[in-house]
Amino acid sequence: MVVTLSDLDVADVSGMIAAAVALIQIVIPLALPVILVSVLKEDRTKATTVSAVSWSVIGQFLHSSRWPTLLFADSASIRGVPGHIVLITRLKTILAFLTAIAAVITPLGLYQTIVEDDEWTENVSFHYIQDQSDFGRGTPPRVNLPWSRICGFSEPVECPNSFSNITKSSNATGDFYEVHSYDSHVPQYVIDVFQSGLQNMQGSVSSIFDIQSRSYIWNTASESPNGTVPDNGRPYPVDSFRMISSNILADDYLAVEGLVVDMKNGGIGFRNHSAPPRTPYGSTWSEDLLFIEPESVCVDTNLTLDFSLPRFASEKPRFSEIAHLVLTDRGGFANLDLPYPNYSTTNTQRNPQLWDRAYKGAWMNNALSMLFFNVTNLGDAKGPDSRPSTYVGRQFPLMSENGSISPSYPSSTHFNQLRVTVTYGDYLSGVGLKDNISLNFTFLNTTHFAGGGSLYENPFNISWHDMFNARILCVGNAGQNDANLDNFVAECGMVYGAPIRTDSNSSSIVFEPGSHWSIPMYSCIMTVKATIKKVTFKFNGTDDLSALKITEIKDKVYPDEKSKPLWGVERSDKKLVDVNPLWGLISSPDQGNISLYVLQQESLYLPGYPLGPFSSLGGYDNLPGSEFYSKGVSTIFGLSSALTLNGLDIPDYSGEISLALLRRWQRLSRTAGSTGKILNLIWTDLASNAVVGTRGLHGAIAQGSSSLESRDIMSASASNTPAVKFMQRRVRYHWPYAIPAFIVLFLTTVIAIVSLVITLIGRAGTSRIRRFLNKTSQGRILITYLYGRKGETAAQVRPESRVRTRSSTRRWVENMGKTPVTVAEGYNDFLIINGPQAAQAQPLLQENPMT
Known part of the structure; x- marks a missing residue:
C-alpha cells in the first residue's frame, strides 16, 4: 500500500521529525571523529606529535563517540573488566539506544480529538431540526389534528369516558342496539389524566397523546365498521399506514422524523427532533424519552425440517423445488416432558412468564404432532412417566418420493427464507391434518377417525382447530377476556429459521444443486412494553437531522421505588375485542372521574389485543398510541400469508429477495435466544414507518415556516431542558506508544536515585569525580610516564578548595x-x-x- 502525504497525521509527522533528529544524533558523533582524525598529522612512522593536554582532549572526544564500540577498541572491551564496571558503562549505550527509540515512537501516540468540555455546560434553547431523508419527505404535515376513538368490534360499543349514547335491548330473537349519538372525540379531561405524569418527568418524555400516525386519512360515516354514524356524519381522521423506507439491515441507533429508532435491539423512542445552537465542534447531552419496545421470547421445539435440493431438473418432485422433505426429531418428541405445562395468569405485569407461555406453545405443538404421527398416546393409562415410542434422530417424511403430495412448508419456491406464522403445526398440512375437528384437551383423550388419502392416518384426528388452540394457550387470553391490566398485547406462533446448510461447515446462502439444508423451528411469543430510557445525543455538522447522532441508549436507573414511573391503565367493563384501553404516565392514583388500574414500576406491558395488521386503507379511528403496537405484532405474525396484506405493501422481511438479510437471519435464527431479536427488529422497522412523536424541547413553531415543522408540537418548559456539554478540540494520547519512554524514565529515575543516595552517603562527589577524571586523563598519564612526579596526576589536586581545584588544571596545563x-x-x-x-x-x- 502506497502512503501519501494526505495519509499522515500530526503524530506521524512528529515521529518522522524525531526519527530525523535521532539519525542526526547518530551521524554527527560518527562523522566528527572522522574529521578530527583526518587533521591529525602522522609522519612516515605513523607518529603524531601534539601537546599533552591535546592528547586528553582527543582521547575524550574519540572514546566518547560510537567508534570504540563499532571498532571493538580497548575502551569498549569487556574482557578482564569487572562485571559491575561493565554493567555501569554499558547502561550509557543501552539508555542511548532506548532514548532514540522512545524519541521516535513516543510522538506516534499523539492525536487530536473532539471531547466534552466539562467546564462548558449550559442550559440553552433548542431549535427544530428538519429531517431531509425519506422519512422527513414522506411524513405529511399536520396542524391541530383531532383525536378520534371508535370502540366495538361486531357491535356498537361506547368507548370508556366518552359522550356517546347507545341503548341495548334483548329479546328471544337476539340483542339490539340503538345509537342515539356516537362521539369519536376524546374528552380533554381524559387527555389531561394520561399526560399528568409528565410533570414529574423531564420535558422530553412523551405521553400516549404525543404519538401520532405517520400517515393518516379522513373517514366518513359510511366507513364505520358497525354502521354507526360518528360525529353526526362529519369526517374524522383515522390512522393509515404507508411504508416510507426500511432500515432492517441497519445495526445502529437512528434518528428519523419524530423518532429515535433502536435497530440494535429493537424499540422506538418518541421525540420531535431539536438541537442546541451550532458550535464549531458540536455538543452532547442526554434526554429521558418514552420508548415502546417489543419483547420476544422463543423456545426451541427441538424439531427441524430437513430437505435437499435436486441435482438435476429431472429429479425435481412434481409440486416442489426441493426433495426429501422430512421432519427430524432432535429431541422434541423423544425427550418431551410429559407433565402438562401451566403458568399463572395473575400479576402478569410483574411476572409475565413469557418463556413459560412460549414453552407451552412448543409443548402443544410437539404433543399434537406426536399424536398425529402416532408415536405416543399422551392420554393412555401409562401415567406421566411413560415415554414416547420414538427416538432422537427419527425422521418423518413430509412428502412422497415422487412429490405427489405437495408439502405445506417450504412452498414450491419459497424454501430460501425465514418464515413467521401464527399457526402451529402447519408443516402437517397436506400430509393428513384434519380440518375443524375439535380435540378434548383435558387429558388429551381423542376419538378415533379413519384417515385416508394422506401420508399419515392421523388416528387421533388432530385438526387445525387443535393447533389453533396451541396459540391461544400460549397467548393466555382471547378477545373475550376483560380489558384489564393483566391482559396485555401478545401473540404466539412459529418461527421457521433461515435454512442452514448441513453438508458443509460454511454458512452458505448459495443454494447449490444436491446440497442439504436444515430449518430450525421455534415457538415464540411477542409482546410490547412502554418504558423510559436515557438517550445520549451528539450534534455536529449541518443544521438538520443528519447532524444528530445517537451515541447511547440505556435503561433509566431509579434510586428507589418511589422514583419509578407511575403508570395508569384505563379501567372499564369492556372486552379486549371491543376496546384498546388508554395508558400513560399519571401523577397520582386518584384521577377524579376516571377509573384506573395503577402500577409503579420501570415499565408497563401495554394492554390490548392484536385484532389485525396495519392497513393502508385506513383504520377506524385516530388514536395510534393505543393501537399501533398491537397492529405491528399482528402484521409480523401474518407475514407468511402474503407480502401484500389489506392493501399493505411491505418489504420482504423473509430474506428471500435480500441475500444480506438472509445471512443475518441465518446467524440470528441458529438459537432460540437470538431468534426473538428477529421479531423485535421487524416490529421496530414497521413501527418506525407507522407513527411519529410530536413532543420536542423547542418552543412553539411559527405556523407555515415549514411543512414538516408545522405539526402538532407539545413543547417542553425552557427550564426543563437538559444541560448541554459543548465539545472542544483536545490533544489525547494512545498510551501503548509511551512504553519505551516509560522504560527510559524508569531507568533514569533509578539511576538518579542511586546517584543521589551515593552522593549523600559520601561515596561520590565532584572532587572524587575530578580525581578520577584527572587519573584517566590521557595527557597526564603520558606526562607522568615521561617525566615522573613532575607530571603526577594527583599531585596538585586540592579538593577542599573549588578555586584551587579549578586552578590545578590551569597550573598543570x-x-x-x-x-x-x-x-x-x-x-x-x-x-x-x-x-x-x-x-x-x-x-x-x-x-x-x-x-
Whole structure:
C-alpha cells in the first residue's frame, strides 16, 4: 500500500521529525571523529606529535563517540573488566539506544480529538431540526389534528369516558342496539389524566397523546365498521399506514422524523427532533424519552425440517423445488416432558412468564404432532412417566418420493427464507391434518377417525382447530377476556429459521444443486412494553437531522421505588375485542372521574389485543398510541400469508429477495435466544414507518415556516431542558506508544536515585569525580610516564578548595600540559611514547620494544 502525504497525521509527522533528529544524533558523533582524525598529522612512522593536554582532549572526544564500540577498541572491551564496571558503562549505550527509540515512537501516540468540555455546560434553547431523508419527505404535515376513538368490534360499543349514547335491548330473537349519538372525540379531561405524569418527568418524555400516525386519512360515516354514524356524519381522521423506507439491515441507533429508532435491539423512542445552537465542534447531552419496545421470547421445539435440493431438473418432485422433505426429531418428541405445562395468569405485569407461555406453545405443538404421527398416546393409562415410542434422530417424511403430495412448508419456491406464522403445526398440512375437528384437551383423550388419502392416518384426528388452540394457550387470553391490566398485547406462533446448510461447515446462502439444508423451528411469543430510557445525543455538522447522532441508549436507573414511573391503565367493563384501553404516565392514583388500574414500576406491558395488521386503507379511528403496537405484532405474525396484506405493501422481511438479510437471519435464527431479536427488529422497522412523536424541547413553531415543522408540537418548559456539554478540540494520547519512554524514565529515575543516595552517603562527589577524571586523563598519564612526579596526576589536586581545584588544571596545563608528546604505533600494537628531555622516552625508530 502506497502512503501519501494526505495519509499522515500530526503524530506521524512528529515521529518522522524525531526519527530525523535521532539519525542526526547518530551521524554527527560518527562523522566528527572522522574529521578530527583526518587533521591529525602522522609522519612516515605513523607518529603524531601534539601537546599533552591535546592528547586528553582527543582521547575524550574519540572514546566518547560510537567508534570504540563499532571498532571493538580497548575502551569498549569487556574482557578482564569487572562485571559491575561493565554493567555501569554499558547502561550509557543501552539508555542511548532506548532514548532514540522512545524519541521516535513516543510522538506516534499523539492525536487530536473532539471531547466534552466539562467546564462548558449550559442550559440553552433548542431549535427544530428538519429531517431531509425519506422519512422527513414522506411524513405529511399536520396542524391541530383531532383525536378520534371508535370502540366495538361486531357491535356498537361506547368507548370508556366518552359522550356517546347507545341503548341495548334483548329479546328471544337476539340483542339490539340503538345509537342515539356516537362521539369519536376524546374528552380533554381524559387527555389531561394520561399526560399528568409528565410533570414529574423531564420535558422530553412523551405521553400516549404525543404519538401520532405517520400517515393518516379522513373517514366518513359510511366507513364505520358497525354502521354507526360518528360525529353526526362529519369526517374524522383515522390512522393509515404507508411504508416510507426500511432500515432492517441497519445495526445502529437512528434518528428519523419524530423518532429515535433502536435497530440494535429493537424499540422506538418518541421525540420531535431539536438541537442546541451550532458550535464549531458540536455538543452532547442526554434526554429521558418514552420508548415502546417489543419483547420476544422463543423456545426451541427441538424439531427441524430437513430437505435437499435436486441435482438435476429431472429429479425435481412434481409440486416442489426441493426433495426429501422430512421432519427430524432432535429431541422434541423423544425427550418431551410429559407433565402438562401451566403458568399463572395473575400479576402478569410483574411476572409475565413469557418463556413459560412460549414453552407451552412448543409443548402443544410437539404433543399434537406426536399424536398425529402416532408415536405416543399422551392420554393412555401409562401415567406421566411413560415415554414416547420414538427416538432422537427419527425422521418423518413430509412428502412422497415422487412429490405427489405437495408439502405445506417450504412452498414450491419459497424454501430460501425465514418464515413467521401464527399457526402451529402447519408443516402437517397436506400430509393428513384434519380440518375443524375439535380435540378434548383435558387429558388429551381423542376419538378415533379413519384417515385416508394422506401420508399419515392421523388416528387421533388432530385438526387445525387443535393447533389453533396451541396459540391461544400460549397467548393466555382471547378477545373475550376483560380489558384489564393483566391482559396485555401478545401473540404466539412459529418461527421457521433461515435454512442452514448441513453438508458443509460454511454458512452458505448459495443454494447449490444436491446440497442439504436444515430449518430450525421455534415457538415464540411477542409482546410490547412502554418504558423510559436515557438517550445520549451528539450534534455536529449541518443544521438538520443528519447532524444528530445517537451515541447511547440505556435503561433509566431509579434510586428507589418511589422514583419509578407511575403508570395508569384505563379501567372499564369492556372486552379486549371491543376496546384498546388508554395508558400513560399519571401523577397520582386518584384521577377524579376516571377509573384506573395503577402500577409503579420501570415499565408497563401495554394492554390490548392484536385484532389485525396495519392497513393502508385506513383504520377506524385516530388514536395510534393505543393501537399501533398491537397492529405491528399482528402484521409480523401474518407475514407468511402474503407480502401484500389489506392493501399493505411491505418489504420482504423473509430474506428471500435480500441475500444480506438472509445471512443475518441465518446467524440470528441458529438459537432460540437470538431468534426473538428477529421479531423485535421487524416490529421496530414497521413501527418506525407507522407513527411519529410530536413532543420536542423547542418552543412553539411559527405556523407555515415549514411543512414538516408545522405539526402538532407539545413543547417542553425552557427550564426543563437538559444541560448541554459543548465539545472542544483536545490533544489525547494512545498510551501503548509511551512504553519505551516509560522504560527510559524508569531507568533514569533509578539511576538518579542511586546517584543521589551515593552522593549523600559520601561515596561520590565532584572532587572524587575530578580525581578520577584527572587519573584517566590521557595527557597526564603520558606526562607522568615521561617525566615522573613532575607530571603526577594527583599531585596538585586540592579538593577542599573549588578555586584551587579549578586552578590545578590551569597550573598543570601551564607547567606540563603544553609539553609536546609524540605517540607512534610500534611492533605488535605497542605504543612508542616520546617527549623532549624525557627520561622514559622510547626511540621512535625502535623495531621491537620487547627485545
